[in-house]
Amino acid sequence: MKKSHGDKLKPSDDVTQMSRKGAIARSRSIDHQLNEEREKREKEIQLLILGGGGSGKTTFMKQLRLHYGDKFPDEERRLWRPHVFQNVVDAFHRIISNMEVLGEEIKSDEGKASAQELNRLYPKMCYQRLLALENGIHASPKKNRDQLLLDLPSEVIKLQKDPGVKASYATRNRYPLRLSEAEEYFLNDFERICAPSYLPTIKDILFLRKPTVGVQEMCLTINSLNYRVIDVAGQKSQRNKWIHFFEGVTAVIFFVSLSGFNEMLEEDSTMNNLRDSLQTFQEMTHNQYLTKTDVMLFLNKHDLFMEKMKRFRLAETFPEFRGHNTPDDALGFIKDEFYRRAPPGKSLYTHVSCAINVDLMKTIIENVLQILVDINLRRTGLM
Template sequence: MGTKSSKKKREKKNNKKIEKSLEESKKKKSKELRLLLLGTGDSGKSTFVKQFQILYKDGFSKNKIQSYKVVIRCVLKNSLKQLIEANKTLETELKKKNVKLAENYLKKFVPRDSSVSTKQQKIIQTLWSDPAIKNVWRLRDNFQIPDNSDYFLDNVERIFDTTYSPNNIDILNCRIPTTGIQEIGFKVGERIWVVVDVGGQRNERRKWIHHFEGVDSLIFVIGINEFAKKLYEDNTINRMHETLMLWESTLTNQYFKKTPIILMFNKVDLFKESLTRSNLSDCFPEFTGENNFEEASKYIKKQFIKKKHKKKRKIYHHFTCGTDTQLIEKLFADVMKTIIENHIKDYFV
C-alpha cells in the first residue's frame, strides 16, 4: 500500500512539473515573434540584420570586427579592379601616366588579398582619381560594380592604416552575399524577436520554403534603386522586374496567405542618385511622369501594391535607407509596435 501511495505522489508531482513546463513554454512562445526577411540579392536584407545587431545586441564582437577588416580591404581592392576592367570595355583612355599603373594593378591583383602598404594606397588613390575611372563610376549601373565602392575607395587612407578597426558605418556598407539561412534573436521589452535572413540569389531561394510556415510577419525588402540594374546571375534581366516576379510568387504562396507583409522600399538615397543618371521609363516604358523621387517612387510602389489579388490583403510599406541607423531604429520601433498590436492592424494600402 505504501509503495502504491508513494508512486501516486511521484506521478502527481511529475504531472505538475510537466504542466508547469508546458505553461512556461507556452508563455515563452507567446512572447516570441518570428520575422522572415525576403528579397532578391543585394536588396539590403543583411544590412537590416546588421542594424539589429547594432541596436539590440550591443554591436559586433572583436573577432567579427577583425573579420570585417579583412573583408573590407579585399572589397576595396576588388572594387578598383572592377572599375579598371569596366573601363577597358568602354575603351576610355586613362591618363598616360596611369595606363601602365592600371595594367600592373590587374596583373598583380590577387583575390582575397587583404595586405596593405603605403605604395598600394597611393596607387589606388591615383587610379581612383583618374577621370576615366570616375567616368566608369558614373556609368556603374551598366556594370556589376557595388554601389558602395566609392565609400571604401574614398576612405582608402583610413582603411589601409595599420591601426584600422572598422566602425559601424564601414560594416553596414560592407556587403557579403548571404548564403543559406541566418538568424538573429534579441529581446525588446517583454518580447523576443527572431529575424530570419535567407540568401537572395536565385540558387538560394529554393531553401526558403522550409521557413515559410509559422512566421508572424514577412518583411519583403526591395532595392528601389535597382530599376537601372541587371541581375548578377543573368545580365539580360532587369533586377526590378525580377523582384516583381518574386513578389508576386510570394503573395500567392500558400504559406503566406494570412501572413502580414511589410514592404521595405530600401536604398532611397541610392535611388535618388540613380534618377540623376537613368530614367525610370527605361525600366517601365509606360511611366510618363517626372523623373524625380516623388513621382518615380510613387509609381514603383503602385507596381508592387497592384500585384495583390485580395483587396483587403494586409500590407504595410515604408521607404527607407538601410545604412541609416537612427532611421532604422525609429522605423523598426514603429514596425514592432504595429506587429504586436494584433499582428498588424487592419491597414490597407
C-alpha cells in the same frame, strides 16, 4: 458491511488509487507543458527577412545589432577588415573591366604590372565563386578568401595612383558596369583604409557589401520579448531555401532595392532587378504557408533612388509608367505595382527606407517592433 478505520485497503484499491494519482500527475504535467509552450510563443517573435541580393537585408540585420545588440565591439570590428579589403579589391576589378569596355588604358608600366598581378593573386570574386569558397569547394587548403586579405594588397595601392585609373574613376558615371554603393564609399575614403592601424567604423560595417551565403540567424531580447531574426540568401539560386522557414513565422520583411529599377541582376544579366523583386514578392505572398502571415514591405535605398531619378527615366525600363519622372510619382507607381501583386486583403506595412542611415533606421525599427508586438498579441489571442 462498512470498513472500520482499522481495516487495510485491498491490493486492488492500492493500484486504483495509484493509477488515479498518476493520471492526475500526468494531466498536471501536460497542462504545465502547454502553459509553458503558450508563454514561450507569446514571448517569442520569429521574423523572416527576404528579398533579392543587394536589397539591404543584411544591413537591416546590422542595424538591429547596433540598436538592440552588442553594437559591434572593437575585437569583432577587426574581423571586418578582410571584408572591407575585399570590397576595395572588387572595386578595382570593376574599374579595370569598365576601362577595357570603354577602351581606356592604364597609363603607367607599374600600374599595368599591378593589374596583372591583382588578377593573378586576387581573381575577380563573382557570387558563384564566393559560394563555392564559403562551402569549401575548390578552396585552397592553406589560404582562404579572408586570409588572403589581412592587409590591403600593394597592387591595389599602386593602381590607385595610376593617372589612367584616376581619370577613369573621376568619370565613373559613364561606367556600363556600375560600382556598388559600398565600393564607391570605400574608394572615396581610400587613404584612411590604407592606414596600418585601420579599424572599421560602424559606418564602414553598415556600408560593407558581403553577400549572405545560406542562412544567417540572430536572437535578441527586447522588452521581455525574444526575437529570432532569420536572413536567407536572396540570390535566385538560393531562394529554394526560403520555404523551409515559412511555417510558424510571425511576420516577413521583404526588401526591395528602389534604385534597381534600371539595373540587371548580378547573377542573371537578362533580368531587371526591380521586375525580379515584383515577381518574387508575388510568388512569396501567394505561398500557401504565408496566407495568414503579415508582410512588411521595405522599399529600400531611397537615397540612391532619388539621385538616379535626376539622371534616368523610369519609363525607359517600365514603359507602363505614365506619370511625371519625379521621385514622388515614380515611388507611387512602384508601391502600386507591389500592392497590385499581393493577395486581396493581405496585411501589408510599407516603409520607405535607407538601411545605412542610422537615425532613420532607429525610428523605423521602433515602428516595426511595435507592429510585431501587435501582430504577436493578435496571433496568440490576447488582443
